[in-house]
Amino acid sequence: MSYSPDDLRRLRTETILREVEPHLEIGSTNDRALVLCNETNLPVPYLILAERQTAGRGRGANRWWSSDGALMFSVVIDAKDYTLPESRWPQISLTVGVAVCETLAVLANSTNLTTGRTPHSVGLKWPNDVWLNDRKVCGILMEVPPTRCGRLVIGVGLNVNNSFATAPAELSLIATSLGDETGKTFDRAQVLTLLLQQLDEDLKRLAGSDESLVENWQSRCVLKGRTVSIDSGQRVVSGLCLGIADYGALRLQTPNGEQRFYGGVIRSIE
Ligand code: BTN
Numbered sequence: 001m002s003y004s005p006d007d008l009r010r011l012r013t014e015t016i017l018r019e020v021e022p023h024l025e026i027g028s029t030n031d032r033a034l035v036l037c038n039e040t041n042l043p044v045p046y047l048i049l050a051e052r053q054t055a056g057r058g059r060g061a062n063r064w065w066s067s068d069g070a071l072m073f074s075v076v077i078d079a080k081d082y083t084l085p086e087s088r089w090p091q092i093s094l095t096v097g098v099a100v101c102e103t104l105a106v107l108a109n110s111t112n113l114t115t116g117r118t119p120h121s122v123g124l125k126w127p128n129d130v131w132l133n134d135r136k137v138c139g140i141l142m143e144v145p146p147t148r149c150g151r152l153v154i155g156v157g158l159n160v161n162n163s164f165a166t167a168p169a170e171l172s173l174i175a176t177s178l179g180d181e182t183g184k185t186f187d188r189a190q191v192l193t194l195l196l197q198q199l200d201e202d203l204k205r206l207a208g209s210d211e212s213l214v215e216n217w218q219s220r221c222v223l224k225g226r227t228v229s230i231d232s233g234q235r236v237v238s239g240l241c242l243g244i245a246d247y248g249a250l251r252l253q254t255p256n257g258e259q260r261f262y263g264g265v266i267r268s269i270e
Contacts, residue, residue: 002051007189011047015196017075018043027055029074030141030155037076037145037153044151046076049192056157058139059128060265065171069161069179071188075154075196082203089152090262091248093128093142094217095206096154099199100130100138101220106194107178107186123222126250127263130158131222135176158195160186218243223269228252232264 008020019042026032029048036042050072056064066072079089104122125131130138141155159177167175178186205213218224223241230237230250237259239252249260 003049003189010189011049011193011196014193016200017045017047017196020047020049023048023050025052025054026050028053028057028155029072030057030143030153031055033074033076033153033155034143034145037149037151038147042076042151044076044078044081045196047073047196048075049073057155058141064139064141064157065167066157066159067162067167069163069188070177071156071158071160071192073156073192075156075199077152077154077203079150079152082207084203084207088206089142089144091206092152092154092203093140094124094126094244094248095202095213096140096142096156096199097124097128097130097138098213098216098220099195099202100140100156100158101216102198102202103191103195104130104132104137104178106198107191122220124217124220124244125222126244126266127248132176132178133181134222135174137176137178137181154199156195158191160188160191214246217248223250223266227270229267230261230264231267232261236267237261238268 002024003022008022011017011020029050032048036046052068053072058064101122101124121133123131128140129136138156138158143153145151159175161179162177163180164172164175164177202213221243224243226241227238228241237252237254239254242251242253245251245260249262252259
């Protein structure tokens with residue numbers, strides 16, 4: 001079921017959004033958002049919401065796969081509205097991840113997010129995923145337009161009512177959705193409203209260097225205490241994950257001492 005006019009009205013009145021642009025089908029909401037960033041009079045925060053994407057993108061060369069029922073959107077914000085200096089931009093993905101975790105925690109209070117197999121656990125998988133019960137439930141793609149006009153694109157794909165039961169095997173083993181975990185159907189507009197309200201708060205916490213935000217991403221790190229391999233672009237390093245440092249870097253204890261990574265791709269987790 002797609003978003004109703006009432007859903008779109010609620011998004012405009014109950015969140016920070018100034019405009020909502022719904023699409024039944026689009027290539028990628030992030031691509032559309034990057035184009036819109038060039039419009040001087042764009043009312044921001046501006047939301048692009050899609051029922052279906054034909055060319056959804058993940059980090060690097062990755063594609064974002066999802067079937068009907070996922071929550072997929074991009075929001076354009078102006079960094080100045082949040083007084084977010086460029087030095088803070090690399091931490092936005094983790095901040096969005098915290099907002100997603102907090103939203104899922106609110107939903108968990110009203111809905112049991114457990115399969116019966118495992119108690120529900122929600123955590124951040126550095127640098128831009130959220131896991132539910134050890135599987136990816138959400139991916140985040142934050143992008144800076146090439147014009148560097150001060151606007152930022154925050155793209156989120158949250159698996160809500162879509163199911164991985166019919167997904168390709170390599171995905172169904174590593175990904176999940178709220179529906180798959182609970183057997184329930186969620187009101188995506190309500191999930192999005194909660195998430196955008198939480199995101200507004202968390203971006204303000206980031207701008208204000210709020211300690212509790214850093215504590216939050218540290219305590220929610222699902223890699224902490226596990227041996228991971230990271231591909232930093234120049235080399236692959238393995239070590240025991242010590243958590244996430246203040247500026248969002250992944251901390252690894254390696255035979256050569258502690259090393260910090262500000263970007264990279266996690267290749268393996270033991
Ligand atoms: C990742 O897992 O690497 C990030 C995935 C981000 C997917 C979302 S879906 C909405 C928005 N539009 C895109 O093309 N990608 C993001």
